[in-house]
Amino acid sequence: MAQNPTHEVVIIGGGSAGxxxxxxxxxxRPALDVAIVEPSEHHYYQPGWTMVGGGVFDAPVTCRSMASVMPRKVRWIRQAAATFQPESNRVTLADGSTVTYGILIVAAGIRLAWEKIEGLEETLGKNGVTSNYRYDLAPYTWELVQNLKSGRAIFSQPAMPIKCAGAPQKAMYLSCDAWMDRGVLGDIDVEFRNAGGVLFGVKEFLPALMEYVEKYRIALKLNQNLVSVDGPAKTATFKTEAGEETVEFDMLHVVPPQVAPQFVADSPLADAQSGFVDIDKFTLRHVRYPNVFGVGDAGSTPNAKTAAAVRKQAPIVAVNALAALDGKPPVADYDGYGSCPLTVERGRIVLAEFGYDGKLLPSFPKWVIDGTRPRKLSWLLKSEVLPWIYWNGMLKGHEWLVRPQVKTAA
Known part of the structure; x- marks a missing residue:
């Protein structure tokens, strides 16, 4: 590889967004010169991990080789990015070599900060401590669910931002449904300990969710932040409004705090407060560097960080970046769309779709799918349709239902 290659477009990250x-x-633009900087050998369909933890999917169906999903005409640079020099349109890689760009698109994702919870890393995957936020741990979630017959099961959720804010609840509901089916739910004390002040941030979906909280007899505990775990002792300590509380558990499903990747947070591209790529929430273009864009979880936009948001953002960044490459202003806006298919039981889902400021943005008429109610059709969408669309549509540039509305010149 040349030491200092130049590409029309350089994308940092080979996840769903990149x-x-x-x-x-x-x-x-089939002749476009695009390079993707990505060190990983595997690509994951992360929305599937909830289903793995619920015994619906087997983990391997959520994993493919990076080579198999990399667009054929892309130059794959199999390294990690280290630093950005936007004043000179350059990225320095982990080995010290550099790549120069005309347009830079940062799709570096979000970092799972397991280390922020004391004692967690050394007990993950054993002592009843699990998380659907990792490929290798989601099967352990299902193992614990199958084996638990009595005791206390705690599901935690940290402060925002996290990717797929509904995932902590999804794990809980699917677990409760399995326990109810086996007739042991009455012997299990289920607790949802959320660092936030509400069960879910968009009020229209709360009635349906609360019905399931009551159905499964879940103890809902808000403003509770997990700060430490003692795996061998099977205790978890939460910071609460009244101080700290240490509780025993038989199963603990943890969602780690999540932050911007360090190399992004330390860079000139970062938003001073969040550490994420500082981009305009509509055009997704950097607020200081007009030839830089952010897409997916790495961006500072105030939308829900979900795969559905990426599916909507990617075509918008594509058309706006191509316009920038041609010396033109952005031509499309992002409305903050995100989707959270809340698996409230095996076979039914509350399909939460919303945009900026909690505005409801349903993809289907209410008579087809009422997203505020649990529906079998929504489950079919999540379990059968969306994985197929992900692998065969979204990653191949097909923009079904998300083709951007390009603004025409006045």
């Missing part, structure tokens, strides 16, 4: 954006750009 691959989908590259594919959308190449659909529009």
């Amino acid at each position: 691959i989908a954006t590259a594919a959308s750009m190449l659909k529009r």
Whole structure:
């Protein structure tokens, strides 16, 4: 590889955001010179991990080789990015070499900060401590659910931002449904300990969710932040409004605090407060560097960080980045769309779809799918349709239902 290659477009990250954006750009401009900087050998369909933890999917169906999803015309740079020099349109890689760009798109994702919970890392995957937020741990969640017959099961949720804010609840509801089916739920004390002050941030979906909280007899505890875990003793300590509380558990499903990747947070591209890429929430273009864009979980936009948000953002970044490459202003806006299919029981889902400021943005008419109620059709969408669309549509530049509305010149 040349030491200092130059590409028209350099994308940092080969996750869903990076691959989908590259594919959308190449659909529009097949001769475009695109490079993706990504060290991983595997690519994951992360929305599937909730289903793995619920015994619906087997983990391997959520994993494919990075080579198999990389767009054919992309130059894959199999390294990690280390630092950004936006004043000179350059990225320095982990080995010290550099890559120069015309347009930079940062799709570096979000970092799971397991280390912020004392004692957690050394007990993950044993002592009844698990998390659907990791590929290797989601099967352990299902193992614990199958084996638990009595005791206390705690499901935790940290402060925002986290990716898929509904995932902590999804794990809980699917576990409760399995316990109810086996007739042991009455012997299990289920607690949802959420660092936030509400069960879910968009009020229209709360009635349906609360029905399931009551159905499963879940003890809902808000403003509770997990700060430490003692695996061998099977105790967890939460910071509460009244101080600290240490409780025993038989099963603990943990969602780790989540932060911007360090190399992004330390860079000139970062938002001073959040550490994420400082971008305009509509155009997704950097607020200081007009040839830099952010997409997916790495961006500072105040939307829910979900795969559905990425699916909507990627084509918008594609058309806006191509416009910038041509010396033109952005041509499309992002409305904050995100989706959270809340698996309230095996076979039914509350399909929460919303945008900025909690505005409801349903993809289907209410008579087809009423997203505020648990529906079998929503389950079919989550379990059968969306994985297929992910692998065969989104990652290949097909923009079904998310093609951006391009603004025409006045």
